[in-house]
Structures are given as C-alpha cells and as structure tokens.
Amino acid sequence: MRYLPHSTEDREAILARIGVAKIDDLFANVPAKALLKKPVDLPHHAGELEVERTLGALAAKNVPASSAPFFVGAGAYKHHVPATVDHLIQRSEFLTSYTPYQPEIAQGTTQYLFEFQTQVANLTGMDVANASMYDGSTGAGEAVLMAHRITRRKNAVLSGGLHPHYAEVVRGLSAMAGDSVTTMPVDVAGNEDLIARIDETTSCVVVQNPDVFGNLRDLRPIAKACEKAGALLIAVFTEAVSLGLVESPGAMGADIVVGEGQSIGVGLNFGGPYVGLFACKQKYVRQMPGRLSGETVDAEGRRGFVLTLSTREQHIRRDKATSNICTNSGLCCLAFTIHMTLLGQKGLKQLAEINHANAVTLADMLDGVKGVKVLNETFFNEFTVKLPGDAAAICEKMAKKGVLAGVPVSRLIPGDKKVANLLIVANTEVNTDADREMFVKNLKAVL
C-alpha cells in the first residue's frame, strides 16, 4: 500500500524492539469478541488510476456550473477564482499544517489569519473579526447564542427574509439551548415591520442583507430600535461580494455581523467547505466564539502573531466556553485572504459593479418576458421572479435544456403554495450576454 512505508521486516523489527510477538498483543485491551479477525467487507486497496476511474465516473454524472449558463444562488454563488489562489493554498506548508498551537513555526498561518481578520473587519465595517466559523449558517446560530449571553435575554427575532436554512440552523440550536426564537412570516417583498416585534425581552434581531429574495434592507432604523430596546442587531449576508457596493452592516449600526465568505476564493463545492465570517463590536469580543490571532513580540522584540484570548475557548474553559468550536475553516480563510488581497477594495468594488450591472441587465430582460415579473425594487446580484407556473418544474425543464436557471423558493420553503411560482435568480460576473440570452430564450420555450 503506497501510503504505508513499513516493509514486513520493519514491522517485525519494531515488534521485537517493543517486546511483543504479534501486533494483536498491542490490542490486548480490546475485548476478544470485538477484535475483528480479518478486514471488513469492503473492497481491498486500489492504485491511483483505479481510484481516479471510480471517482471520475461519479464526477462525470454531475453538471458543473462552468459547463452551463448558470444562475443558481440563494446562499452560494459561482464566482471566478484567480489561478493564484488555488496554487497558493496547495503549498504544503499551508495545506498540511495544524492549528497554530506552536506559533514559532506557524507564523505563516497566524499572520494570514491576522490579515483575514483585518479584511473581514474592514469589509463589514466592524471593530473586530474572528478567524472564521464553519460557514455563514452555523455562524448565525452562534451569533444568536452570543446575543443571549450578552443581553441575558432569551428571545431572538428572525427576519422573514433570512435564508430559511439559516433560520432552521438558528432555531435548532437555540431550541436545544433552551432559548426561544420568533420567526417572522416569509417576506418576499422585504418590507416587514421588524421594529414592531422588538420589546424588552428581545435579545437580538437577525436580518439578512441582501435578503434571501435579493432585496436590499436598510438596517439603520432597526439598529436604532434595537439600541433603544437593549437588543442587539445581528446582520447576516450570504454574498460577500455585495459588500463592495452595498453599505456595510457596521456603518448601519450592526452589533454582530455574520456572513458566508464562500464567494471570495472558495468556490461552490456542493455546499462545503465554506468559510463563516464573524465580526462584532470591540466591547463584545470576549463573548465571541472561535479563534483569534493577535499581534505580539518574540524574545528578540520582533513582531509576531499568536492565537489569543483563548480563555473563551473550549480547550481552556471546557463547559464554560463561549462555544464548542475547535477546527474552523483555516484553509478557506487563506483562500479568501489571497483572493481579497488580489482584488483590494478597488477590484472588489469593480467586481461588485459588474455583478450588479449583469443582474440589472437580466432583470430587465426577464421583465420583458410575457407572464414573468421581477418582484424586487432593489437588489444586488440576485432577485426573485414570479413565473406563470411551478418554478421547480420550470427549473427542471430548463436544466434539461442545459440552463441552470436559479433556485425555486419551494426548495427552501417546502409546502408553501404562495411561493410555488417564485424563482430566485443570481447573475454574477461569470455570466455573459450569450448566457442571458440562452436563459431568456429557453425560459420562453418552456413556459
């Protein structure tokens, strides 16, 4: 087996040095009836070529985003990732390193995490960001728990424009933790009255911007209302590129910001691994979950970076920790940081402008199709259209014609007839005019 260096002679020599006759003598603590006498009933080892054949055949059954006009979003977005990113994250020293528990030989990791934290804090307009969560949805779950700890209140209010899967994650975690959550009715138009739902028992209000239907939300009035009531505003985003063009949640008064960073550097990966971005006001940093890289000096006075404030974390505080998170999204942070370093604010803004312009162009085209209506007044690179029939069925027909048209709202909110005809359509920089024409032509054909 190519990954195992020992020869039979090596194994025998080592057994002799240990002073046992056979390998199973080292498994003596295992109850005899539980020690397997032979390998389990699965195929035996295979060479690289054989493995490539097996997995290649599975991969070939899927339709990659790059192979079709692609308009699927709703929480994950197809963006172009520069070649430099994938090359650099495969450097052995990044790829095969561990959590930087020995900082003297992990300055590569602790420094890029420090850069990542700075990028995320500045992008979101917040004081401080952590070194990542698993993804946006689990970050949202943790943010609500954090708000409960800070406010010592137990009622969270979730906007009806929050991604339904995020809402499910938040509700599940909060329910298990014994906290209550109020979810507002589905809000396709983006005009719900959240402020009316805030009272003296509210720990936090969770609002997504752009919301899952693509509407842009003005967080400022909600932030004011939260502040007055002693509640926290948790701002969520699923499309990090939007922050190149849309006002930052920090500037609008958010207390905690959580987002999905997948759009920058990471790729689609069928939903994971992704990278959860998590930022907050300075005064809440000690209630934050997750790792933090901080600046310090070494014994010769040179600047260096170490994991810090770990008294919040499970390996020190155990059942009193702010979270149970340990492994996070290290390498995806790196991908995000490299892509963001290439873009800079100028490139990010330009990328965001292209996304917006492409989406506006498509929205105008779709508005011109008989029976189709774009529902959004405002949006960034994604909007919701009302179709004259069942959106999931139409999507399926479009897929057969080679166009991946979007996400039927019924996929996110099953069983609600009011949303059956709604389709969420995303349009990023990867789509060309020809792609958009294909979309419209095929939509007309299947309607």
Place this chain on the structure above:
Amino acid sequence: MLNNQGRPTTPAAANSNTHRTFTGNKALMVEEPLSFETGRYDLTGVDLPAPKKVKSRLGKMKRKSEIGIPALSEPETMRHFVRLSQKNFGIDTGLFSLGSCTMKHNPRLNERMARLPGFADIHPLQPVSTVKGALELIDMLAHWLKTLTGMGAVAMSPKAGAHGELCGMMAIKAAIAARGEGETRKIVLVPESAHGTNPATAALIGFIVKPVPADVDGTVHMDEVKKLMGPDVAAIMLTNPNTCGIFEKDIIAIAKVVHEAGAYFYCDGANYNAIAGKVRPGDLGVDAMHINLHKTFSTPHGGGGPGSGPVVLSERLAPYAPVPFVRLTAKGLELVEDAAKAGKGMKPFGRMTAFHGQMGMFVRALAYMLSHGADGIRQASEDAVLNANYIRASLADVMSLPFGNQPCMHEALFDDAWLKDTGITTLDYAKAMIDEGYHPMTMYFPLVVHGAMLVEPTESESKASLDLFIATLRDLAISAKKGETERFTGAPYHAPRRRLDETRAARSPILKWSPPAPIAEAAE
C-alpha cells in the same frame, strides 16, 4: 495549549546571536510585512472588464463607507504568501508528533479528485437531477463509514469534529425528549481526561456536565459509572481509545450499564484512527460517534480547518438524524431536505448547516478509503499503533510514563516526572524539539497527567524516520538531565520567531491592523 512560564522576552536576556543582517532576513527566511503595509488602495491585482452602464437598483443602499482593503499585484501576492508559507511547519516538512491530532500523510490524489469540476464546481441547490453523482458519492462514503463502524446510520452534514459531537448530542437530546424525559434527564457524564469540546458541546445545548472518576490512565471503571447512573442521566461521553492512548477495556460492560439505565453512549471518535478496520464501535455498544475525516481519513488540516465530522448513529438514534440526507428508494437515490418528508418513523431534529456538509472533504476521504481498501485501513491502524509503541518502548528509560510501561494504542503519553529538578518544563522540551526540526507533541493534555506530552507518530512514518526521532528525543532527554538548561529555556533558537509573548497578546489584544498614527499625534 501554550502557556506562559515567564521565559525571557527581552533581547538581552534572550541572548540573541550577533550575525545581524540589514533586512532582518536570514537567507531563505525572509521577513514579510502585512499586506496592509505594502498594498495599494488605488490598484488591483485582477483584470476585470468595465461594468455595463445600467440604472442602479441599489436604492439608498450604495456603500458610502470606506472599505479599507489594499491590493497587491499578482507577483507581489504570490511572493507574499509563499514567504508566509515558508514560516509554517507542515506534515510534508517533517514528523508532526502532535498527539490526538493525527497528522498523517495527506495524499495529493485526494486533492486532485476533490478538484474535479463535477465535485468542486457544483452548487448545493442546483436541480437534483444534475448532481446524481454527488449523491452517489455521499451514499458510497456513508456505506464505507457504516460498514467500518458497524453502525446503522450516519449523519453526514456536520462540518467538523465538534460539530459532529453537537449533532450526536442533539440527536440524543431529541430522543430523550421524544421519550418524555426531556425535563428529567439533564446530566451528561464526562471524564476529566476528555477533549474540551465534549463538556463544551454538552453545556452548549443545556446539559449539566458531571465528571466521572477515572483511573490514573484515564480509563473509566464500570462500578463508578454504575454509581452515577440514574434516571437523571442523559448520556456518557467517552473517548475510545481514550486521550491517554489506552483502549477502555470495560467498554462493553460500561455501555451495558449505560443502556440499562436508559441513557446513551456518545463516543468521541477523535482516536478512531487507532482501531479503524480492527474494531467496530457498533460492537462496543456505541450510540453515536463522530468521525474526523481530517484525522482518520487524511483530509488536510489546512492550518486549522476545514474539517468534516460525520456522525454514525445506532438504530435507536437514527430516526433523529438531521436533514439533509441521502436515501435509497426504489427510484434510486433521493435527497431529503424537508424534515416533513423524511419518511415513516423518521423524526429529524432539524438541520446542522445550510447545505449538505463538507463535500470537498467527502471526496478526499473516499479517495483515501478506496486507495487503502478494507485491508489497507486495517494495516494503517496497526502501523499507527505499532509506531506509537515503538516510541514508548524506545524512550521509556529516559523519559517517564505516567502509568507504567504498558502497551498504548496510537499515541504514547509521557509525563514530566523525569524533568523534576532540571528547571526545564514540558513547554521548554517541546520548544527544543522545534530547533531539531520536529513539530512538538501535544503539551499539557490530557489534563489528568502532570506536564503531559502526548506523542502520535501516525502510520506515515518510516522506520528510519522513527529511529531518528527517537534518537533526537533521547539526546534531548539526556541533555536536559545533564543540566544543559539553555538549550531548552531559550528555545527555539532557529525558528522564524523566538518564543512569543502570549501574555502581552492577551492583555491588550491587537486583533487587526490599524494605520500608524500620524507623527504629530504619536508625539503627544
């Protein structure tokens, strides 16, 4: 895992060598500023076309605040991150003895497979008809995991080990609630030797954590468990092999006691790599166990993630598995995303994450499993155990073993008794290993052993590599006992950084870069 022990943090006391360079660089080791210090705000390292001219649909929401992120050009970006990488130690650099973390070889075939567009470039919400191969892959991996562990079901979506623990404990909580005992069964038993994630997970979802007394070697006695069991106990969380590297010999009997009392047995699977292919947790009475694909099945640790933590579940817990999941029906594989459509007898407790779990890690782990096969996985576990015992046996006379020279599983645990009166601590010894070109062992964990040093060589090391490692540790041990204190207390001398001041970092935290204050202001 680091702590501060008052080692010198000033240049004079640290006795730094005198061969200074103008740049501060040391040949291949090049000092690298932050991208924020060298980048440009008015440039970008990507070429993008001009956007179309359209009427804005942003309403009043256009960003007015500064972003504040500079760019580097492509060549500068490449150099910046390559230089940073050169300050990191990875498995490909050398033996990475970090116990409990399982730093084994990361095959590059896995990387190649995960990057196939059919896996890397598919969207979690594109029509299911266009991702049939992805469902098949998830189902195939699930089959391997269930067969290896002898368990009835597996929840694939948890994103890391601790997330898997959370998933398993949520399933247990849901099962208890379904029995109408949600208000009465609140206690979770956790031995002190457990990973911090165990008590943190239980506490996160409202359980009360209670310690279980254990032997010096971390093993748990059935009689102690019996004493603690009652109608108020929801579950016991045990790591097996435990964090001292010992297989719990009473495990089957303990599981029986737990079940008879109406509680569940959660097994922390962080150390499953010692027994994969040799022992099936299902045969031990486990109800739930997460599997760190990034440990046992070689997906890269990536400097702290991403991981992946599928949880195998017993028949009793399987109905509570979260959505989404893949199910085999008469019509083939089906993706179940709606809890209401989970099927007869299924009562999903909810959802762990927005999408389907760590697909990128699934592909890598399956590539590893197919490469090893049932025979290779078994051999890998045996070699991991063999190598750890080789280290234990070869160092027993110069270091100290906290509970005698008995066989261990995949990791060998030493304490610091042998360093008594040397003035050298576990931390010092670890830092001296850095100078010798090794990544230190896990220090001060498990907590039940004083000055713990937990060494896990994994199956990836050749005999020659182990021999050199052993010789090095012997030399260090003898040196420590001879009183060559400086070799340890000032270490590392040769790493990109000398010892870093962690107290300072925590006392006044600097967690992001800020532009330097203008000179006039700074002078005030």
